[in-house]
Amino acid sequence: MVRGVLKVMVVEDNSLLRTSLSDALAGDDIDVVASCATASEAVEELRRVTIDVLVTDLDLGEGPDGITLAHVVRRMHPLAGVVILTGYRDPRLVAGKLTQVPPGSEYVVKESVSSMQSLRMAIDRSIVRAARADAGLPGRSPDTGIDLTDPQVETMRLVAEGLSNAEIAERRCVTVGAVEVSISRIARALGIPHDRAHNQRVLITREYYRLTGGSPGTRA
Numbered sequence: 001m002v003r004g005v006l007k008v009m010v011v012e013d014n015s016l017l018r019t020s021l022s023d024a025l026a027g028d029d030i031d032v033v034a035s036c037a038t039a040s041e042a043v044e045e046l047r048r049v050t051i052d053v054l055v056t057d058l059d060l061g062e063g064p065d066g067i068t069l070a071h072v073v074r075r076m077h078p079l080a081g082v083v084i085l086t087g088y089r090d091p092r093l094v095a096g097k098l099t100q101v102p103p104g105s106e107y108v109v110k111e112s113v114s115s116m117q118s119l120r121m122a123i124d125r126s127i128v129r130a131a132r133a134d135a136g137l138p139g140r141s142p143d144t145g146i147d148l149t150d151p152q153v154e155t156m157r158l159v160a161e162g163l164s165n166a167e168i169a170e171r172r173c174v175t176v177g178a179v180e181v182s183i184s185r186i187a188r189a190l191g192i193p194h195d196r197a198h199n200q201r202v203l204i205t206r207e208y209y210r211l212t213g214g215s216p217g218t219r220a
Helices: 015-025 041-046 065-075 117-132 150-160 163-172 176-189 198-212
Strands: 007-010 030-036 055-056 081-086 106-109
Touching: 007 015, 007 041, 015 055, 015 117, 030 041, 030 081, 041 106, 041 176, 055 065, 055 106, 055 117, 065 081, 065 106, 081 117, 081 176, 150 176, 150 198, 163 176, 176 198
Parallel strands: 007 030, 007 055, 055 081, 081 106
Antiparallel strands: none
8 A cells, every 4th residue: 555645636627526536535644745637737837846656548539548648758757657547348449549558557446446446446556557667567567458469449439430341441542341341350459240130340339438437429
């Protein structure tokens, strides 16, 4: 368990969630030294405050996302813990953003947070893991992924957006046949049956929105 007063920065673009999270975290052993709505605002704050932990949403709306911010924090404060709190089960599911989580980070899916105590445990783990990463010690990789390659994740996202195989092929600069093979492999990896009784594209789309914790037109 990490002891002492921790200086925490909270970054969340939803003002209500940001205030609620900051208030819930603040206590005898946590000092929320900055509460920001965007990555740009957070970087400005980092020029005037020192932090022990960054707690950030993944999707911060327009502009840099939480993973980009996490890399900035890690460069400025190598020993700072990073907790990425989001509804996405895999950061690659964010449209067009395949950046990997910085080493030594904690990636926390919102629906898995049953209490503030569980989030506090993630904060403590993030500090330990940041120290190990800075020392070059091996550590458990963040549990951030679904068992798909980056191109398959991109294809899955484009299917969910309603693009045809031909449109996906043009977008990804591959053949339509390659897209068809990719969709079949995605379905197999997700446990989706391949038969006439099941529409693979519909089921892939449903799985995409289940994994992102939302529905068409929403973000997490």
